[in-house]
Amino acid sequence: MLDPNILETTYEKCLKCNACVASCPVSGVTLDFGGPKHLGPELKRLVDNQQIIDDKRIEFCTLCGNCDMSCPENVHVSTLTAYAKAIHTEKSGFSFRDFVLSNAELVGKMASAFAPVTNMAMKMKPIRKMMEKMMGIPEDRQFPNYQFKNFNRVYKNKTSGSKRKVAYFVGCYATYNAPEVAGSFVKVMEYNGIEVAIPRQKCCGIPMLANGRMNRAQKNASDNIESLLAYTRRGYDVVATCTSCSLALKKEYLSINGTDEARELAAHVYDADEYLRMLKEEGELNVNLAPMKDRAGYHAPCHMRAQGMGNPAMDMLELIPEYDVQDLGAGCCGQCGTFGFKKEKYDVSMKLGRTMAESVKDLGADYTVTECGMCKNQLDQLTDKAVKHPIQILAESYERAKRAI
Amino acid sequence: MEEVLETQVVVIGGGITGAGILRDLALRGIKAILVEQGDLGHGTSTRNHGLLHSGGRYAVRDPEAAVESYHENLILKKTIPGSIEKTGGLFVKLPEDDDDYAQKWLRSCKKLGIPVEEIPVEQALREEPYLNKKAQAVFCVPDGAVDDFTLLVDVCADAVRRGAKTLTYHKVTDIVTEQERVVGVCIRDVLTGMEKEIRADIVVNAAGPWGMEIAGMAGVPLKIINNKGMLVVFSHRFNKRVINRLRMPGDGDIFVPAHDVTIFGTTGVNTENPNDFSLSRPELEHMLADGKALIPSIDDMRLIRAYSGSRPLYQTSAGRGSSGRDVTRGMALLDHHERDGMDGFITITGGKLTTFRLMAEKTVDLVCEKLGVQANCTTNVETVSGRRTGDSFNKADIAPAARHKLRNWAGVQAPKIESALKEEESSHIVCECEQVTWAEIEAAMPEKGSFRLGGIRRRTRLGMGPCQGTFCNFRAAALAAEKGRATIEEADGALLHAVSERKKGMGVVATGETARQLLLMETIYRVSLGFGEEAHQNV
Known part of the structure; x- marks a missing residue:
């Protein structure tokens, strides 16, 4: 049973203005989805404390969080749609x-x-x-590669010896699919004199929330909160290279866990580029970055934008001399985590991805930069350009600067 | 006179008392016409809590009314199931509430036969998460929630099906008397201005707060105290059961779950004018302060509107000293022949929503006596068609939430609505808050007469949700005009009227979100749709 104690009451503030519907990527390409307003605040009002209503169309919600950003009343729309997903999964089971x-x-x-x-x-x-x-996994859908030398096998630091201490929330993608991203992050931190510790961690829970497995997501949330608080209470900052992970730690845990501990942890969580930008503002950043004459297109993941922190990856990349990076401004990629791996969502996923693929083509840059591994998966499938994580670019710039000395 | 009608009984007042009388008359084979100045439930009958009393509230102060209420509660649950939700109710004793009263209350309920069951406080808090954690004792009673809109509509429809007639939007302009005897009424169609007369053997004054005015037209002195109470609507239903406070009945101590909202009230202020529906912010704040004792977080909850209505309380000391035929202290049945020497004229007043059927029974018993008709009352067993339709609407391509609403609402109109829903346009949701489809709206429109959003609202819940018609009122009006169900002028007028009515109820509770909702509404209508103070523009 769902825990009725999660009294998410922000639905009361909804003015029915439709800003969330207008900004919902899925609503823009299909009528099969009931829209964030109906399946979020509206439905919650109709079922709260009353008979549960299961609406299958909630499967089309990707939990991208664009609705949250658009809401003038700060309704936690995606938390409410996650709740509808949990109801649906509880009523209909999962495959x-x-x-x-x-x-x-x-x-x-x-x-x-x-x-x-x-x-x-x-x-x-x-x-x-x-x-x-x-x-029901579409034949044509490309999958990310898995690496035998996953990050857990190559890096085992449990503590940090430097003045600033970072507890790195690696996340599933950088651990198993892209250990090179995790490696670059450790390097960039080293160039800044910060040693990196790897705390015990579980999947952040976003894929579980997206598939309506609220209880599992809550379990992982409380495990991660406990493990990470042991670090933050010793002066560590928690940093993630995956923007979905950082969104979960900063925002989702406040709703699905809701404890004081969740709030305490959230105050110490940073996205990697956000952390570096903070170092710069504090005058602590190593600015010895070598020029790079590359031309890159930047794709902003929805979960990065949902954190309401501006665009830290662009801010950081612009510090590299002669580096030319432009925002693709293409909205949602359409992969949307596990969503794009599902046969019945594949058409929607491809439709959503088209805008992004076109803007990559129009820009004609050398390669594409994005933080999100799932956005990368869609970019890999729909474009012929290489895709890199911004931290990899920064690592390379530092590397070149070091070699130049 | 442009039109003269004839019947046996004229019932003045389309509230629940009048509707109940009309149905009872029809069931006993007596021809009758009901006259109402506005829509059904224009007055007190739709301006109350919608509480089906178990009698618990009156157990100490008014045992007779308590027994009547409990008895009627059981009858209505059986005979009018479509408009009643058997929510059950709680009486909650707080630390500051008098222990003696609680003991007295328990004893009295036991004596009167009102079933009371104490439940553990922890269980009550689990089931009602918003209830004050300091509650000391919680008792369950068989309270219920009544939808007074559907109750009125269904009771009248049943009467009409049995041969009665209703004339809504007809105002009584005079009572016709001949030698100490009432022989009919003069009425005016308020929409067309047409003057009519109805000749009848008996006229029943069931006009509630307007009862004094009606009696005055017949030259009969009658003193009714209009005791105005204010109620507010919360944006969502936060309690599963009716929540009462276990103390001597006072202001702001009842929370009733009603469909997707909770209704809270009330107050009591005497007013001279039956048309006084005014709302006062200090009164509201006073009431909320009282309500906080039961539900401490009400200050953080969103109020979507407020409304007020007057209880017509009969005062025996008026008139010529005759006390009439007081049925109980709650309701008063006055035979004006006996009381004032005016034959053919009866007033029924006071009472409660819960006891309307009994009031009708007593009134019609008197009518039968006067007409020399031998017929027994059967409203205690004859049922009104229900509203719940099980697993209908399976094939309709609508949101599960809309389907859920229809299954609890469509009633006898289910086949009509179901077939209309086959058309894609009819299955569009017009009111999102309350999940109202165009098919329902069309089914709720009268065959003839002008297009009015208020009537549709009362019959479908269009615009009753948190946005208060910000979006659905203009959608409904535009669709009606587009589909030829209303002229553009009618749609314009209906829209302006509906919006100004909604705004009145919102204004007094407009803080926080509701203030912003109101601004959004005004902006949409004034700026986007170009409506000024008066209707000029087309929809």
Whole structure:
């Protein structure tokens, strides 16, 4: 049963103005979704303390959080849609596929253990045909590669010896799929004289929330809060390179956990570029960055924008001399985490991705930069440009500066 | 006179008392016409808590009314199930409430036969998370919630089905008397201005707060005290059961869950004018301060509107000293022949929503006596068609929330609405807060007569949600004009009227979100739609 004690009451503030509907990427491309206003605040009002109403259309919500940003009354629309998802999952159950997709951490562990085989298998047509038929994972959908030398195998620091201390929330993607991003982050921190500790951590819970598994997400939230508070209380800052993870730690935990501890932790959480920008503002940043003559297009992930912190990746990249980076301004990529891996959502995912793919093409930059591994997955599939994490660019600039000395 | 009608009984007042009388008359085979100055429930009958009393509230102060209420509670649950939600109710004793009263109350309920069951405070707090954690004792009683709009509509429809007639938007202009005998009424159609007369053997004055005015037209002295009470609507339903405070009845101590909102009240201030529906901010604040004892977080909750209505309280000391035929202290049935020497004229007043059926029974018993008709009352067993339709609307392509609403609402109109929903346009949600489809709106429109949003609102809940019609009023008016259900002038007028009515109720509670909602509403209508103070523009 859902915990009735999560009394999310911000739905009372909804003025029905439709700003969330207008800004909802999914509502813009399909009528199959009932829209954030109806399935968020409106439905919550009709079921709160009353008979539960299950609306299947909630499956089309990607939990991107654009609704939250657009709301003039600060209604936590995506928390309310997550609640509707939890109701739907509780009433209708979840498929084996959704179970697998929502377990990013477990899948990461297993897939990376057999990485070369996994990656090959995911590119074999007969296997993909079977997966589509049996699991509803579209045949044409590309998957991210898994790495045998995952970040857990290569980096094991539990404490930091420097003055500023960073507890790195690596996240499933940088751990199992892109250890190079985690590696770059550690390097960038080293260039700034900050040693990085890796606290015990579980999946942030976003994929579980997106698949209506509220109870699991709550469990992971309380485990992570406990583990990370042990660091923040010793003077650590919690930093994440994945913007979905940082959104979860900063914002979602306040709603789905709601404790004082959740609030205490949230005050110490930073996105990686946001953290670096803070160092710069404090005059602590190593600004010895070598020039780079690249031309890059920046794609802003929805979960980065949902944090309401401006655009720290652009701010940081603009510090690199001669570096030319432009915001693609293309909205949602359409991958939306696990959403784009589902057969019945695939069309919507592709429609959403089209705008982004077109703007990448129009800009004609050398490569694309984005923080989010899932946005990268969609960019990899829909464009022919390489995709990098901003922290990788910064690491390279520092590296070049060091070599130049 | 442009038109003269004839009947046996004229019932003045389309509140629940009048409607109940009309149905009882029809069931006993007596021809009758009901005359109402506005829409059904223009007055007190739709301006109350919508509480189906278990009798608990009156157990100490008025045992007779308590027994009547409990008895009627059981009958109405069986005979008019579509308008009643068996929510149950709680009486909650707080630390500051008198222990003696609680003991007296328990003893009295036991003596009167009102079933009371004490439940553990922890259980009550679990079920009603907003209840004051300091509650000392909690008792369950068989209170319920009444939808007074559907109650009136359904009771009248049942009467009409049985041969009665209703004339809404008809104002009584005079009572016709001939030699100490009432023989009819003069009425004016307020929409067309047409003057009519109805000749009848008996005229029943069930005009509630307007009863004094009506009696005056017949030259009969009558003193009714109009005791105005204020109520407020919270933006969502936060209690599952009716919540009463276990103390001597006072202001601001009842919370009633009503569909998707909670209604809270009330106050009591005497007023001379029956048309006085004014709202006062200090009165509201006073009431909220009282209510905080039961529900401490009400200050943080959003109020969407307020309204007021007058209880017509009969004062026996007036008139010529005759006390009439007081049925109880609550209701008064006055035979003006016996009381004032005016034959063919009866006044029924006082009473409660919960006891309307009994009031009608007593009134019609007297009518039968006067007409020499031998017929027994059957409203205690004859049922009015229900509203819940089980798993209908399965095939309709609408949001599950809209389907849920229709299944609890459509009643006898279900087949009509279901077939209309096959058309894509009819399945569009017009009012999002309350999930009202165009199909329902069309089904609620009268066959003839002008287009009015108020009537549609009372019959569908259009515009009753938190946005108070900010969006759905203009949608409904525009659709009606587009589909030829209203002329553009009618739609304009209806829209302006509806918006100004909504604004009145919102104004007094307009702080926080509701203040912003009101601004948004005004901006949409004034700026985006270009409405000025008067209707000029087309929808």
